[in-house]
Amino acid sequence: MGAERNLKWDRRFLELAGLLASWSKDPSTKVGCVIIGPSREIVSTGYNGLPRGVNDSEERLNCRELKYQLTVHAEQNAILHAARIGVPLLGCSAYATWPPCTRCAVSWVQAGIARVVWPQLELPDRWRQDFELAASILSEAGVEAGAVVAELGEGADQSVDHDEALQLLHDLANAIRRKRFQGQKSVQVAVLPGCAVNGGQQYKIAVHLPSGAAADPSYTCVLFRAYLPFEGYPVTVDMFGEEERSCADKATLEATLKEILRHPDFKQRLTSLDLMAKQRQR
Secondary structure (H helix, E strand, O other), rough: HHHHHHHHHHHHHHHHHHHHHHOOOOOOOOEEEEOOOOOEEEEEEEEOOOOOOOOOOOOHHHHHHHHHHHHEEEHHHHHHHHHHHOOOOOEEEEEEEOOOOOOOHHHHOOOOOOOOEOOOOOOOOHHHHHHHHHHHHHHOOEEEEEOOOOOOOOOOOOOOOHHHHHHHHHHHHHHHHHHOOOOOOEEEEEEEEEEEEEEEEEEEEEEEEEEOOOOOOOEEEEEEEEEOOOOOOOOOEOOOOOEEEEEOOOHHHHHHHHHOOOOOOHHHHHHHHOEEEOOOOO
């Protein structure tokens, strides 16, 4: 009974971390973190973003190299916020929507965090080695750490069908290909898996456009980004997500996608799957 009750609280705090993640302006990966005291009181919170007072312009957020240099991780923001207001973290527990990187794992150890929890999810291959090293750091330092299967709270919508949602993305990709690139075999429109985010698996519709320029042989433009979650999680869509490279044809592609999404069949399927679509504020 005690273990079940603890798991219930773990899931609640991970849901809270997921809410915090939604406040991040990062166009590709949103991470949230909450630090909990021994009596289950909220001690500090954080999400990934640029430092206080630093302009988080669209140009900076969409420049991957610069963004990585400027971004403060959610876990570090939670630690720094606690330091700012003079709250000790010794013996506290930390909940985040991603497993910690090595930099954040070291920060947890130095701050005196006793336990670190994140949702069970698929790890991107490019970060797997760093996450594994972070886990070994926590283990060696005696910090309890691990993933739990997070679920929605009572009353949450449980109606999402993952396979049906993924099929919708493939149908959208095919519609884009037929409407905009009929007969252009060199253009690729595909549904690609991305990072695991906030307890769910990310997918994206990407358009690969060949170019004759030797210095920049091709463009890849991400038009539609969706987070298809584990069973029981609602699906969220970030429409017209970040450009992975400059794409001169992006406005035309966006107009094509908007037109396709206005079709009654796609509108009905989006509604029935409870896909929460939003257009990026510009």
